[in-house]
Amino acid sequence: xxxxxxxxxxxxxxxxxxxxxxxxxxxxxxxxxxxxxxxxxxxxxxxxxxxxxxxxxxxxxxxxxxxxxxxxxxxxxxxxxxxxxxxxxxxxxxxxxxxxxxxxxxxxxxxxxxxxxxxxxxxxxxxxxxxxxxxxxxxxxxxxxxxxxxxxxxxxxxxxxxxxxxxxx
Amino acid sequence: xxxxxxxxxxxxxxxxxxxxxxxxxxxxxxxxxxxxxxxxxxxxxxxxxxxxxxxxxxxxxxxxxxxxxxxxxxxxxxxxxxxxxxxxxxxxxxxxxxxxxxxxxxxxxxxxxxxxxxxxxxxxxxxxxxxxxxxxxxxxxxxxxxxxxxxxxxxxxxxxxxxxxxxxxxxxxxxxxxxxxxxxxxxxxxxxxxxxxxxxxxxxxxx
Numbered sequence: 001x002x003x004x005x006x007x008x009x010x011x012x013x014x015x016x017x018x019x020x021x022x023x024x025x026x027x028x029x030x031x032x033x034x035x036x037x038x039x040x041x042x043x044x045x046x047x048x049x050x051x052x053x054x055x056x057x058x059x060x061x062x063x064x065x066x067x068x069x070x071x072x073x074x075x076x077x078x079x080x081x082x083x084x085x086x087x088x089x090x091x092x093x094x095x096x097x098x099x100x101x102x103x104x105x106x107x108x109x110x111x112x113x114x115x116x117x118x119x120x121x122x123x124x125x126x127x128x129x130x131x132x133x134x135x136x137x138x139x140x141x142x143x144x145x146x147x148x149x150x151x152x153x154x155x156x157x158x159x160x161x162x163x164x165x166x167x168x169x
Numbered sequence: 170x171x172x173x174x175x176x177x178x179x180x181x182x183x184x185x186x187x188x189x190x191x192x193x194x195x196x197x198x199x200x201x202x203x204x205x206x207x208x209x210x211x212x213x214x215x216x217x218x219x220x221x222x223x224x225x226x227x228x229x230x231x232x233x234x235x236x237x238x239x240x241x242x243x244x245x246x247x248x249x250x251x252x253x254x255x256x257x258x259x260x261x262x263x264x265x266x267x268x269x270x271x272x273x274x275x276x277x278x279x280x281x282x283x284x285x286x287x288x289x290x291x292x293x294x295x296x297x298x299x300x301x302x303x304x305x306x307x308x309x310x311x312x313x314x315x316x317x318x319x320x321x322x323x324x325x326x327x328x329x330x331x332x333x334x335x336x337x338x339x340x341x342x343x344x345x346x347x348x349x350x351x352x353x354x355x356x357x358x359x360x361x362x363x364x365x366x367x368x369x370x371x372x373x374x375x376x
Contacts, residue, residue, distance in 0.1 A: 013353050014346060017324070019331045045353075048306065048360075052325045055303050058209050060201050061219060068197060068223055072230050 004031065009041050016046055178242035186234050193233070197226060200243075203327070204250050210322045211254045213311055221257055225250050240336060247329070247337045251319055258315050309359040317352035320345055 008031045014020040015028045032039050143150035178199070184192035204225050209218035228249050236245065310318055316338065323329045323337060331342040331349075338345065 010350055010354075013349060017331075019342075019346065049325055051299065051302060052306060054299075055210075055307070055326070057202070057206055058215060058218070060205050060222065064201060064205075064219070064222070065194070065197060068226050071223060071227055072193075075227060075231065 005035060005038055008032075008035070008038050012038070012042050012045055016042070016049070175241050175243070179238060182233060182236060182238070182242055186236070193230060196229070200246050201226070203243075204246065207247070207250050207322060207327065208254055210307075210310075210326050211319060212257065213307060217257065221250070221253050224253050228253065244333060244336055247323065247327075247333075251323075251337050254319065255315055305360065306356075309356055312359060313352050313355055317348050317355070320348040321352045321356075324349060 008028055011020060011024055011028050015025060018025070020028075032042060143153050145151070145154065178196070181192045181196050181199075185196065201222060205218055205222040208221040208225075209215060212218055212221065225246070229246065236242075310321065313321065320334055320338065323334045324331075329337070331345045334345045335342045338348075340348075
């Protein structure tokens with residue numbers, strides 16, 4: 001019973017305020033019908049609340065409004081000057097912000113371009129066929145005789161005996 | 170009636186938002202008693218309550234232009250008042266005092282709160298009894314943790330519903346119920362020694 005009373009007494013404030021479920025309301029009502037201790041508890045609670053409700057109410061001092069308007073005016077002046085200060089500072093942060101975003105955008109595009117260049121497959125330098133430069137050079141004999149190559153070939157292909165003989169003469 | 174008051178609040182705030190500063194005078198007139206008394210019941214200091222009320226109206230004045238009528242204007246005013254009161258309590262020495270009281274055994278009648286009020290020294294007379302009881306109730310209120318005290322003030326003095334209190338404190342109605350239950354329980358423990366032998370139930374004079 002005591003445990004039940006404790007549970008019910010916990011619900012009594014919400015019961016008095018009608019801030020509980022209908023189920024709990026009817027359970028509390030039922031219990032109050034049979035328990036004098038809880039009835040007494042309820043009466044004491046509502047009496048204390050009545051007492052609190054009767055407590056003094058204070059009224060604002062006569063200069064409350066005037067004081068408030070003084071503060072409000074002060075605030076308005078302060079706000080205006082603060083706004084002025086903020087506006088004076090606006091260009092610098094704005095320019096900084098624009099510069100920052102331009103930097104990021106530029107960096108992005110540059111980086112992208114550089115990245116693509118790096119990743120592009122290296123085109124192999126195609127050696128022009130030797131025939132492309134010297135299309136007439138099929139054999140060593142094709143070197144013009146008056147060219148260095150021709151002179152060299154002529155010397156190299158001379159029979160060794162004739163070379164010696166010529167020198168002796 | 171309540172709807173008409175809410176409509177009037179809406180009209181006034183709209184007028185103020187559109188630049189009619191005079192509309193704020195009316196708002197001030199309608200709410201200054203409410204704000205001042207709520208602050209006074211919470212802080213139990215008239216000067217501080219006046220300060221808080223000034224702060225509250227300045228905040229309303231500053232932010233009224235950005236006010237969005239999602240909830241009732243009065244709920245918004247209560248919310249600002251609650252926040253200013255809680256901040257005040259946090260910032261000032263009261264916070265330390267309150268915490269010290271909170272940490273003490275609530276039923277400890279040797280605590281500084283009860284010096285001069287303990288049952289042995291208490292000599293009630295019929296005509297003073299009511300005032301004495303009220304003073305004790307108010308002193309006991311000051312020993313509750315801030316949120317419980319605020320919930321109790323809003324419920325008992327301002328008669329708000331659990332839902333409205335929940336909106337003001339930024340919690341659920343179930344949380345408000347739990348806050349009030351704890352607050353009532355603590356108050357009962359505080360007040361038992363003073364009310365038990367004065368014709369109020371020994372079991373518990375105040376839930």
